[in-house]
Amino acid sequence: MTFSASPTYEHQPSVLSGGKPVAVGQGYSTIAWIPQEQGSWALPLRHERITSFDTPLGKAATQLRQVCAQIPGHVLFLGDGEYGCAPFLKQTADIPCDKLLRLRPNRVLYHAPQPYQGKGRPHRHGPKFSLQAPDTWTVAQEEMTTHDPKLGRVKVRRWEALHLRQAADAPFDLILVQRLDAPDSKPLWLIWMGQQKAVLGQIWQKYLRRFAIEHWYRFVRQRFHWTVPQLSTPKQMETWSDLMPLLTWQLWLAREVVEDSPLPWHKPMTKLTPGRIANSFASLLARIGSPASDPKPRGKSLGWPTGKPRSRRPFCPTVKKRFAKPKETADTAA
Template sequence: MLKAFEKTTVFALTTPSETALIDLKKEELAIAFHWFLRLENSKYKIPYPPRIAKNHKSHGEFLHALFVLCEGVHSRQRYLGLVIPYPDAMTWFKVLLDEYEKVLIASVLNADSIQDRKTDQRKTTDDESKKKRGCPKKYGERFNLADVETWHSPDERTQIQQTTCKGRLLNITILAWHQMLMRGTKHQKMYRHPFTLLKIHVTDDTNQSLWKPMWLIVIGDLRGEISLTVANHCYRQRFDIEHMLRFSKQRLLMTEFQTPDVEHEENWIRLVMLAYAQLWAAKDLATHLPRPWERYLKPHNDKIVTPSVVQRDFQRIISEIGTPLEFGLQSH
């Protein structure tokens, strides 16, 4: 099989540089052919250093796939009874290999002419010669949150009113800029993740600012389906969630239950959430039970009943309402 590769096609060479390039192509093809022999026989040893041979393994796999194709063609030839002057699969492979070698050498001979055509095109086109090299521009004009002069006109604007639990009226103005980008890092390409930038400004009924403007971003493929009002409302829920988690850890033993079983831990979290929901449901039944250092406070001086206040009086509430177990015993 190795003898089939030793015969090479002779080309008329013009320059020493082309001769060197063609010799290099032949050398690469020879290494690939040794890989082909290695794939045919795993005990075959490639006569090249491993650091050189490993770079041509994929080329050898291509030649092996080509040989398998030739075997299939030869089998098809015998099955159909065709008379073709190629008696075996190796002859088929030799013919295709010669053509493949011609293509490799022709690519070397045509490289200079192709390069010359590209050079002529660059010279005849003034615009292409003025193009800057490097990565295409990805970012637009600078947008600095602290500098109003850098802000362009918002893409969307909305105004809503909300009333707090204490009856305070709030005027909320939301400005939105779509398709914004931020600078990323080498490993985090943030230009691939556009987002919607929101500026939320809250004033009272006298148009006086209550707090500094709050900046939010809405990021993700479905960000266009979230309205500005919904985005603001969802972020406001963050404070209630954080207070709930803090209270659950300190007063409802959320983190005290230790178990290696994830299912048991999830059940415990559900139980804590159920206890928190019961405190919320009983807020209208709780009475004021101040601490010794809270005696000076007037009962129900605030319209908002905290979970801690309800928890102090929850034993009395349960004793008056009863439990499902007590109702079950009475029914019997």
């Protein structure tokens, strides 16, 4: 039970009491523009609440369609393992953009089926390709080894024309990234769906820029206190949350007109981060001024009237989203 209307169960990155990474709250979906090749800048383009009637995949597909319709030119969408699934590929198949998505390491893929032999029903799936079973891996169409200044030696491989079981009509290229100098590190599996063939020496480095959105979430929680107010209605939450992208864009636009004001224990920086610009933003406000009048003291508040009854805030039940597993039919089994 909670005081907020229409709450849902949401995953919490930091483990809460009881060791369960699940909290009651409001989920949000954000699509951001990563403007730099390096750094922690992420500028939100769509930042919306996921209602109890929506799903994260459906909301992300809608936002991506809106963004691609308004932005001219080439768009590259980077998504984590939640979006590397058949439902998201189907919902975004008609969106004109390239997609680079992460795959969970327990996925099972399939090659293209063999040519039709003229008897029986045509097969939809070819040989199995299990990410956890190296004996099912075929010879990669392209392979290279490169050296990264931070990660050391990196081996990259690419397989063509693979698909998920429930999205046989959406083939993609599979990319595997392994760190040779750190054999205990987990491999990185990526889906590439684009108009042109992926360049192995560059494509996996582009995916690493996706983590800028994680820095933005941490920044708005800690610096802008996004999750601090205990608001009662979804409308209040949406109004408060709409300020987070606006504040971020203000910091981005002010990066050329503010001077670095480091604290005594900070090192000077040439390329300012969002936090360093926020530290220097007070000097810009002093130069610009404010149209608001100075606050006037009003005296002490009278407080709650004596004898007036108090009413408790209404409790709202938590909405439990249930996902029905699709039944396996003859079409999906083939």
